[in-house]
Amino acid sequence: MKSSVLFICLAALSLSACNQTKKENQQAVASDSSDHTTMTADTTHTSQNSLDWPGKYEATIPCADCEGIKTNITLKNDNTFSIVSEYINKNSKVEDSGKVMWHDNGSVVHLTGKETNMKLKVGENKLIGLDQDGKEIDGPSAHLYVYNKVEGEK
Template identity: 85%
Template sequence: MKLIVLFSCLAMISLSACNQTSKNSQHIAADSSAHETVAVDTAHTSQNSLDWAGTYEATIPCADCEGIKTNITLKNDNTFAIVSEYINKNTKVEDSGKVMWHDNGSVVHLTGKETNMKLKVGENKLIGLDQEGHAIEGPNAHLYVYNKVEGEKL
């Protein structure tokens, strides 16, 4: 009789332990699928969510002048125009070409006759990147942020 009671107790303990593991597994599975859903949301990109077409301007550093005043115009047909004026040098360079989107629609690559540059597209700004697509760093990094000109829509 003691043997039957002992086996019954062991069976109940074993079954209740299995039930707890099952509940914990469900919580873990639910938690990981919630994390996956957040991480995989690629529907919204700079390319399709932001009003990126327009004119942006910045004065970027220059080795032998006071700076280069640069205007970049991005157009909805995935073309661009760029005008760079070398301050106090009486030199103006103009170019145009195609806009290619990279990094799931968050980076534009401008290619023209004289232009080959990558920019990260943000809310009303373009952020200059190096040729490998990394953010420009250092004390002058803020000078490579092109701000959108108010009222410009193309």
């Protein structure tokens, strides 16, 4: 008889312990969900809709067989662009124009024309050259692939 009373008490104790753990888990899950709500990224502000991106940008990018390529890129409000690339000391100039496509939630422009196929990250008054994989160019010459906005140009 004592053993059956002891068994019933132990069973009741274990069931109440399980119920307590379930309540604690529910409270933990509820507080975790509220944390996720507050950590939602702000996707309404992008380079495309928050920055003054239309305008003229310039840089002199490296060249294997010349002193550099002076490049001017003009981005227009109608999502078109024009580009002029002049090979320094080579008397060679390439001009092109085409469409601007926006990628990565409005932070990257993809310029496509007859001669042009390039992606650039849009920053405050600058465009940053991206490699074939869409990553920022790094290394000692990375700063040469930053196109700065020309003051007073649109």
